[in-house]
Amino acid sequence: MNQKIIVTGGTGFIGQHTVVDLLERGHEVIVPTSRKGDHQIEGATYILCDLTDPSAMKDLVEEVRADTLVHIAWRAAISGLWGAPENTTWLQASLALGRAFLDAGGKRIALCGSCGEYDWTSGMCIEDVTPLRPNTIYGASKVSVMHGLTAMCEVAGASLVTGRPFFIYGPREHESRLTAYVIKSLLNGKDAECSHGMQLRDYSHVADVGRGMSALAVSDLTGEYNIGSGEAVRVKDVILEIAKEVGRPDLVKIGARAAPAFEPALIVADMSKTRASELDWEPRFTLESGVADTITWFRQYG
Amino acid sequence: MNQKIIVTGGTGFIGQHTVVDLLERGHEVIVPTSRKGDHQIEGATYILCDLTDPSAMKDLVEEVRADTLVHIAWRAAISGLWGAPENTTWLQASLALGRAFLDAGGKRIALCGSCGEYDWTSGMCIEDVTPLRPNTIYGASKVSVMHGLTAMCEVAGASLVTGRPFFIYGPREHESRLTAYVIKSLLNGKDAECSHGMQLRDYSHVADVGRGMSALAVSDLTGEYNIGSGEAVRVKDVILEIAKEVGRPDLVKIGARAAPAFEPALIVADMSKTRASELDWEPRFTLESGVADTITWFRQYG
Numbered sequence: 001m002n003q004k005i006i007v008t009g010g011t012g013f014i015g016q017h018t019v020v021d022l023l024e025r026g027h028e029v030i031v032p033t034s035r036k037g038d039h040q041i042e043g044a045t046y047i048l049c050d051l052t053d054p055s056a057m058k059d060l061v062e063e064v065r066a067d068t069l070v071h072i073a074w075r076a077a078i079s080g081l082w083g084a085p086e087n088t089t090w091l092q093a094s095l096a097l098g099r100a101f102l103d104a105g106g107k108r109i110a111l112c113g114s115c116g117e118y119d120w121t122s123g124m125c126i127e128d129v130t131p132l133r134p135n136t137i138y139g140a141s142k143v144s145v146m147h148g149l150t151a152m153c154e155v156a157g158a159s160l161v162t163g164r165p166f167f168i169y170g171p172r173e174h175e176s177r178l179t180a181y182v183i184k185s186l187l188n189g190k191d192a193e194c195s196h197g198m199q200l201r202d203y204s205h206v207a208d209v210g211r212g213m214s215a216l217a218v219s220d221l222t223g224e225y226n227i228g229s230g231e232a233v234r235v236k237d238v239i240l241e242i243a244k245e246v247g248r249p250d251l252v253k254i255g256a257r258a259a260p261a262f263e264p265a266l267i268v269a270d271m272s273k274t275r276a277s278e279l280d281w282e283p284r285f286t287l288e289s290g291v292a293d294t295i296t297w298f299r300q301y302g
Numbered sequence: 303m304n305q306k307i308i309v310t311g312g313t314g315f316i317g318q319h320t321v322v323d324l325l326e327r328g329h330e331v332i333v334p335t336s337r338k339g340d341h342q343i344e345g346a347t348y349i350l351c352d353l354t355d356p357s358a359m360k361d362l363v364e365e366v367r368a369d370t371l372v373h374i375a376w377r378a379a380i381s382g383l384w385g386a387p388e389n390t391t392w393l394q395a396s397l398a399l400g401r402a403f404l405d406a407g408g409k410r411i412a413l414c415g416s417c418g419e420y421d422w423t424s425g426m427c428i429e430d431v432t433p434l435r436p437n438t439i440y441g442a443s444k445v446s447v448m449h450g451l452t453a454m455c456e457v458a459g460a461s462l463v464t465g466r467p468f469f470i471y472g473p474r475e476h477e478s479r480l481t482a483y484v485i486k487s488l489l490n491g492k493d494a495e496c497s498h499g500m501q502l503r504d505y506s507h508v509a510d511v512g513r514g515m516s517a518l519a520v521s522d523l524t525g526e527y528n529i530g531s532g533e534a535v536r537v538k539d540v541i542l543e544i545a546k547e548v549g550r551p552d553l554v555k556i557g558a559r560a561a562p563a564f565e566p567a568l569i570v571a572d573m574s575k576t577r578a579s580e581l582d583w584e585p586r587f588t589l590e591s592g593v594a595d596t597i598t599w600f601r602q603y604g
Contacts, residue, residue: 085457091450092401095394131433137453144449148393151442155387 004028005217006064008051008097009072011039013172014112014165017210018070018217019044025218030064032057052089054096061097061104069101070217072112074142082116082136091141098149102156109149109158110217113224115166115202115267117143123200123266127164127224127273135262146224163209163216166228166269169238170206170290171297179291182239183298186246193256197236200266202228205290208283215281228269229283241291306330307519308366310353310399311374313341315474316414316467319512320372320519321346327520332366334359354391356398363399363406371403372519374414376444384418384438393443400451404458411451411460412519415526417468417504417569419445425568429466429526429575437564448526465511465518468530468571471540472508472592473599481593484541485600488548495558499538502568504530507592510585517583530571531585543593 005022009015010031019041022029029044032051040046047064049056051073061069071094076084098109116139117132118125134140146162153160169179178194185192204227212227236254243249274281285293307324311317312333321343324331331346334353342348349366351358353375363371373396378386400411418441419434420427436442448464455462471481480496487494506529514529538556545551576583587595 083456088401088450088454088457091453092394092397095397095446099390099394128435133430133434134449137456140449140453140456144397144446144453147436147442147446147449148390151393151439151446152390154385154439154442155390 002026002028003068003218004030004064004066005068005070006030006032006061006066007070007072008032009074009112010044011035012072014168014206014210014213015072016041017207018072018214021211021214022217025214027218030066032060051097052093054093054100057097058100061101061106065104066106068108068110068217069098069106070110070213071097072213074112076138082138084137087137087141091144094145095148098152102152102158107158108217109153109160110213111146111149111160111162112213113146113162113164114139114142115164115228115269117146117164120264120267123264124268124270125226126270127226159222161216161219161221162224163213163227164224165209165212166202166204166226166267168204168206168209170294173206173294178235179238179242179294180298182242182252183246183295184302186243186248186251187298187302189248189251191251191253192239193253194239195255195257195259197234197239197254199235199259199263200232200268201235202231202268203233203238203287204229204283205285205293208285212281215279219279221277221279225274225277225279226269226271227274228271230269230271232266232268233287238287238291241287242295245292245295304328304330305370305520306332306366306368307370307372308332308334308363308368309372309374310334311376311414312346313337314374316470316508316512316515317374318343319509320374320516323513323516324519327516329520332368334362353399354395356395356402359399360402363403363408367406368408370410370412370519371400371408372412372515373399374515376414378440384440386439389439389443393446396447397450400454404454404460409460410519411455411462412515413448413451413462413464414515415448415464415466416441416444417466417530417571419448419466422566422569425566426570426572427528428572429528461524463518463521463523464526465515465529466526466571467511467514468504468506468528468569470506470508470511472596475508475596480537481540481544481596482600484544484554485548485597486604488545488550488553489600489604491553493553493555494541495555496541497559497561498557499536499541501537501561501565502534502570503537504533504570505535505540505589506531506585507587507595510587514583517581521581523579523581527576527579527581528571528573529576530573532571532573534568534570535589540589540593543589544597547594547597
């Protein structure tokens with residue numbers, strides 16, 4: 001069924017892929033954005049507004065009267081994302097937006113959560129099993145939004161589904177983040193200084209994550225679903241894959257910088273629940289093809 | 303050290319005991335309330351205001367400039383508390399209040415949480431162990447506030463401590479709740495229609511819970527602490543204790559009504575963490591003395 005869908009963050013790193021996928025699936029897509037002009041996709045409607053202004057968002061949802069809200073927008077200092085003060089602004093803005101959307105008659109919310117909601121001491125992150133015990137400001141803010149929207153949707157008789165991305169790389173990644181930093185350094189012939197790289201992480205190409213959010217939004221699923229690869233990959237192996245693809249392994253300096261003080265050994269998505277579900281989604285990229293795609297983008301636009 | 307402490311809900315069921323205890327401990331207590339005139343305690347300062355109005359609360363915290371905020375206020379339909387829509391209003395109001403208090407330089411928040419934050423399928427509720435997986439609107443709203451204030455306090459360099467009460471009875475209990483209903487019925491010579499009563503619950507006298515919140519507020523503790531008895535008591539045994547005390551066991555009709563559809567068999571506080579802590583608190587009432595005290599109050603004022 002053709003739906004009218006609001007996608008917040010639809011001009012961003014993840015959300016633009018969500019917009020493309022929803023348009024391909026035949027839905028009407030509205031993107032509220034404070035950055036009109038950036039990354040517009042043909043067929044979507046962009047509306048200039050400030051997502052952290054509750055009254056502006058109230059006006060918007062009342063005017064648009066969408067069926068579904070896909071909430072991805074979350075703007076915090078990328079380099080210090082886990083601890084950025086702006087996280088709490090987005091926490092309150094997200095709840096205000098959800099409330100306004102439901103008050104305007106909205107019937108479904110797809111929320112972009114985070115692996116940071118889980119207790120990382122568990123390593124393996126399993127929906128409905130691993131405790132939600134975040135130890136970052138980002139994770140606490142995301143899990144607060146999830147519980148808050150759960151309550152609001154229950155009150156409104158609406159449904160909520162939460163997608164939980166893990167570690168994301170891809171075109172337009174901020175250069176302060178690991179894979180973009182390594183790619184840009186190597187493409188520019190500069191050393192890429194890395195930590196020991198023995199941390200195990202679950203990596204996904206951003207297009208797969210964006211498509212995961214759209215698939216969840218148009219599904220009938222409720223509850224939480226991991227959007228990852230299900231594979232634990234050494235950070236070092238991602239770096240070496242980039243080096244191989246760019247052809248500059250000589251520039252990679254493993255162990256040249258200390259790992260952050262708090263750095264769990266393992267963070268990986270258990271993908272059993274998502275795979276066993278009716279979700280019309282599977283990753284299109286392997287680590288190899290995803291890294292190659294990302295390098296191609298950075299060669300052209302980075 | 304003498305502190306200036308705001309107590310929201312300070313005219314309510316739990317909070318009035320918190321106010322009394324804080325005054326006895328020598329602190330300055332300010333109570334924002336929309337019900338000025340009700341239940342005022344000598345020595346506390348009452349300020350008329352609407353706690354769900356963010357700008358009013360912002361003005362209040364900026365004027366008062368308290369050291370500590372004890373946040374107990376939460377006004378939802380008592381009879382349908384677990385599912386009341388107002389829970390989400392108090393969720394947003396609580397986050398707005400916390401933000402305003404921290405922005406005004408506040409350094410410590412003591413939050414009144416709930417046993418409803420825990421996954422009740424676990425039965426035994428252990429802080430930092432039992433997953434926080436609420437299955438009520440009330441529980442989801444409370445846990446959302448806890449995570450949200452955790453993030454905000456971390457940003458502000460302030461400390462947060464959360465007290466989690468379990469099942470509460472005592473003077474001024476709303477008559478739609480079990481113990482007050484049974485006491486009033488029996489005192490009025492009417493039948494008290496109860497469910498099978500085999501559910502195991504952790505009961506506390508409201509004064510002990512209120513004093514638990516004040517003890518937490520003035521302690522140096524952070525994180526979450528159960529405020530219960532640590533004892534699982536059959537609901538039926540509480541009812542029979544009331545019947546014995548009133549002297550009308552003939553009016554108690556066990557099994558006369560169906561138990562609610564969702565009714566976990568066991569909800570009990572593990573009190574190990576609270577007892578092992580430095581908290582200057584222990585319950586003053588046993589079930590017997592607490593029930594007797596409550597009946598005395600209802601005879602006089604109920």
